[in-house]
Amino acid sequence: xxxxxxxxxxxxxxxAKLLDLPPLAAARDRHPPAAVADAARAEVDALRAALAAGAxxxxxxxxxxxxxxxxxxxxxxxxxxxxxxxxxxxxxxxxGRSALHEExxxxxxxxxxxxxxxxxxxxxGKRSSRQDAVRAGVRAITGAEAATAVNNCxxxxxIVLRAVAAGKEVVVSRGQLIEIGGGxxxxxxxxxxxxxxxxxxxxxxxxxxxxxxxxxxxxxALMRVHTSNxxxxxxxxxxxxxxxxxxxxxxxxxxIDDAGSGQAVDLAAFGLPGEPLVSAGxxxxxxxxxxxxxxxxxxxxxxxxxxxxDLIQRVERDPLMRAFRLDxxxxxxxxxxxxxxxxPARAVREIPTLRMLTTPPAELRRRAxxxxxxxxxxxxxxxxxxxxVAYVGGGSLPDVAVxxxxxxxxxxxxxxxxxxxxxxxxxxxxxGRVADGRVLLDLRAVFERDEDALLRAVAAAAR
Ligand SMILES: *Cc1c(COP(=O)(O)O)cnc(C)c1O
Numbered sequence: 278x279x280x281x282x283x284x285x286x287x288x289x290x291x292x293a294k295l296l297d298l299p300p301l302a303a304a305r306d307r308h309p310p311a312a313v314a315d316a317a318r319a320e321v322d323a324l325r326a327a328l329a330a331g332a333x334x335x336x337x338x339x340x341x342x343x344x345x346x347x348x349x350x351x352x353x354x355x356x357x358x359x360x361x362x363x364x365x366x367x368x369x370x371x372x373g374r375s376a377l378h379e380e381x382x383x384x385x386x387x388x389x390x391x392x393x394x395x396x397x398x399x400x401x402g403k404r405s406s407r408q409d410a411v412r413a414g415v416r417a418i419t420g421a422e423a424a425t426a427v428n429n430c431x432x433x434x435x436i437v438l439r440a441v442a443a444g445k446e447v448v449v450s451r452g453q454l455i456e457i458g459g460g461x462x463x464x465x466x467x468x469x470x471x472x473x474x475x476x477x478x479x480x481x482x483x484x485x486x487x488x489x490x491x492x493x494x495x496x497x498a499l500m501r502v503h504t505s506n507x508x509x510x511x512x513x514x515x516x517x518x519x520x521x522x523x524x525x526x527x528x529x530x531x532x533i534d535d536a537g538s539g540q541a542v543d544l545a546a547f548g549l550p551g552e553p554l555v556s557a558g559x560x561x562x563x564x565x566x567x568x569x570x571x572x573x574x575x576x577x578x579x580x581x582x583x584x585x586x587d588l589i590q591r592v593e594r595d596p597l598m599r600a601f602r603l604d605x606x607x608x609x610x611x612x613x614x615x616x617x618x619x620x621p622a623r624a625v626r627e628i629p630t631l632r633m634l635t636t637p638p639a640e641l642r643r644r645a646x647x648x649x650x651x652x653x654x655x656x657x658x659x660x661x662x663x664x665x666v667a668y669v670g671g672g673s674l675p676d677v678a679v680x681x682x683x684x685x686x687x688x689x690x691x692x693x694x695x696x697x698x699x700x701x702x703x704x705x706x707x708x709g710r711v712a713d714g715r716v717l718l719d720l721r722a723v724f725e726r727d728e729d730a731l732l733r734a735v736a737a738a739a740r
Contacts, residue, residue, distance in 0.1 A: 285328050290338035292317045298342040308349050320345040361727050361734065363709040365681050365719025367633045368671025370458070372708065374571040374578070376629040376724075381576060381613040388609035395605050408593070410608055411581075414615025418541040419566060420559045421583035425593055426611060427601040430569040431461045433580030434535055436601055437565055438470035440591040441531050442497035446475045450483035450516070452509055453502040457537075457672050463502055472497065482514045488524050498531040499524060501563075503553055505537040506672035522562035531565065531588065534558035538673040539568035539581065542621045547635040551674055555583070564588055572671045575630035576614030577607045633722050634669060638680045644720045645682040648728060655736045657689040667719055685715040688739045699738035707734045 295301055295317040304313050320341050327334040335341070362372050377385070387393075398405040408425045415424035427433050438447060447467060454476065456462040467474040475496070477487040488499055499521050509515075516524075518534060525532035540552040552573060558566035565588055570579030580601075582592060592598065603611070618624045625631045645662045652660035663685050666678035686709075688696050696716050700707035705727075710717040723731060 285336075286325065288336050289321060289324055289328070290336065290341050292321050294338055295320065295342045295345060298339055300339070300342040300346040304346045304349055308353060312349060312353075316345040316349040317342070319348070359705040361705050361707045361731050362722040363707055363718040363720070363731065365665075365667030365683065365710070365721045366670035367630055367722045368572055368669055368673055369722070370671055374671050375575045377577060377610055378575070378614060378617060378628050380617070381610040384609040384613040385577070385606040388605045393605060393609070395608070406593075407602065407605075407608060410612045411615060414612060414618065415581050415583050418615065418618050419555045419583040421566065421585075423586035423589035424581065424583040425589050426570070426603055426608070427580045427582065427598070428603060429571075429578050430535070430537065430539075430567055430580040431457075431466065432601040433567040433582050434463075434466050435470045436592055436595055436597050437533060437567060437582060437588075438467060438472045438498075438500075439597060440595045441472075441533065441565070441588060443471035445497035446473045446491075446493070446495050447498045447500050447533075448475045448477055448488055448491045448496060449500050449502060450478045450487070451476050452478060452480050452483055452513070452515055453500075453504055455502055455504055455506070457506060481509050481512060483516060484514060485516050485520055485524060488516060488521070489528075492524070492528045492530065496528065496530050498533050498564075500533040500535065502535045503537040506675045508676050518558060518561040518563060525564070526562075532563045534561075534563040534566045536566055536568045538572040538671070539570065539574035541574055541618055542625055542631070544573070544625075544631070544635065547625075548679065549634060549669070549674060549677060551677065555581075559583060570611055570614075572673055573630065573634075574614065575624075575628035577610040579603060579607060579611050629724075634679075636721060638682070641719075641721055642682040644725075645684050648718075648720060648732070649684045651732055652684065652686060652735060655732070655739055657691075657739045658735060659687045659689070660684050663717075665717065665719070667721060681719055681721055683710075683717040683719045685713075685717055686735060687715050691739070696738055700734055703734045703737055705730055705734065707731060 296314065301313055301317055324334050324336060324341065360372055362369055368374050396405055396407050411426050412424050427436060449463065454463045464474055475491050477483060477491045501518055501521055522532050536553045536555055536558055538552045540554050543554060555566055555568050563584065565582060565584035568581050570576040570581060582589065617628055625635055649660040649662050652658050663683050665681050665683040667681045669677065669679065687693065693711050693714050693716050697709065697711050700709065
C-alpha cells in the first residue's frame with residue numbers, strides 16, 4: 278500500500294542521524310567536523326536525487342554513513358601516490374622521469390625542512406647567487422667556462438633565445454623543428470622568446486650552404502636542436518656541430534646547442550648510443566649548450582645552461598630569470614646529483630636512472646626468474662618470464678630497443694585489463710604493460726627494495 282506515509286522521500290535518513298552512526302562518528306577523528314557534516318549532507322542529497330530519478334538506492338542509514346565516510350577518506354587522500362614503475366621505461370614522463378639518488382633526495386628534504394645559505398656567502402656574510410651551488414658541477418661535466426640553471430630545458434631554451442636573439446633571427450634546420458610533447462615546439466618556443474625563426478633546408482637535407490645563405494645582418498645565432506624523440510633516416514644530410522661552429526665564427530654569430538637529454542657519461546658502451554654528450558657541444562665550440570636535469574643526467578627537473586661567461590651573464594640578467602629560477606629543494610638535489618659525477622663510474626653505478634639503464638640483460642633475466650618463482654606461489658597467479666624489449670623514454674633514444682626480460686602475469690578468472698586496473702588502484706600503485714592477454718612486469722625500473730611490495734600488490738590484485 279503506497280499511502281502518504283510510504284512516500285520514498287520519508288524513508289531518507291536524516292543528516293543528523295547519519296552523523297551519529299559509528300562510521301561518521303569515527304571519521305571526526307580524521308577529518309574536520311565541517312567536512313564530515315558536508316559528506317553526510319552530500320550522501321543524503323545523492324540519495325534524494327536517486328529517488329527523484331526513479332531509482333531504488335540503498336537507504337539503510339548505516340550503509341549510507343559508511344559510503345559518506347569512504348568518500349571523505351578518498352577525497353582527503355593525497356592526489357600523488359607512490360608508484361612502482363614496472364613498465365620497463367626508465368624515463369617515464371607520466372611517472373616523474375628520473376628517481377633521485379638517495380643523497381640528492383636527502384639534500385632536497387633537508388633544504389625543505391629548514392634554512393640554508395641559499396643566497397648568503399657564509400664566509401663574508403654578504404649576499405651571493407643561488408646559482409653558485411650548481412655552477413661548478415655543470416662546468417665540470419661540460420667543460421664550459423660558466424653555467425647556470427633554470428626550471429627545465431624548455432625554460433632554458435626560451436631564456437637563452439631571448440637573451441641572445443630577441444628581435445633578431447635564429448637559423449634552424451627544418452629537420453630539427455621538433456615537438457618534444459607537452460607543448461614544446463621549437464617554432465612556438467622561438468615565438469615566445471621574441472626571436473624570429475629562420476628555417477633552412479628541408480626535412481631530410483640541410484647543408485652548410487643553406488645556413489650560409491640565410492645568415493645576414495639581422496642574424497643573432499645558429500641553433501642545433503637534438504632530434505631527441507625521432508630520427509630522420511635514409512637519404513639525409515645535416516650539418517654537424519663543429520661545422521656549425523665554423524659557420525658561426527665566420528659570420529660572428531652565436532651557436533646554440535639544445536642537447537636535450539643531458540648525457541654526461543658516455544653510455545654507448547652499455548648499448549645506448551646516439552645521445553649527444555653534454556661535453557661534446559662545448560668541445561665542438563658551441564657558445565651555449567642546454568640540457569635537462571631529469572633525463573639522462575638522472576637529477577631533478579631542471580634546465581642546465583653551460584657556455585660562454587658573457588652569455589651566461591646576459592641570461593642571468595634577463596628579467597625572466599626571476600620567473601624561471603630554481604627553488605631551494607631542486608637546487609639542493611641538483612647540487613648533490615652533480616657531485617656524484619665527480620666519480621663517473623660511481624655515477625653510473627649509483628644514480629638510479631643510469632644504473633637502471635645500464636643493468637645487463639642477464640641480470641634482469643635472473644631477477645625476473647627469481648621474482649616469477651615467488652609469484653607462482655601466489656594462489657590463482659600464473660607467471661612466466663619472456664624476452665622483450667623496452668625503450669628509454671623521456672624523449673631519449675627513440676629507436677633503441679633495449680633487450681629486457683618481462684614477467685607475464687595472469688590471474689585465474691580475471692581479465693588482464695582488470696588485473697592492470699586493480700594494480701593501479703593499489704597502494705603503492707603498480708603500473709605495468711598489457712599485451713597478449715597478460716600484464717607484463719619489467720623489473721628494470723623497479724627498485725629491489727620494492728620487490729616485496731610488488732609481490733603483495735599482485736597477491737592483492739588476485740584476491
Ligand atoms: C626534452 C627536451 C627538451 C625539453 O626539456 P624539459 O626539461 O622537459 O623542458 C628540449 N629540447 C630537447 C632537445 C629535449 O630533448
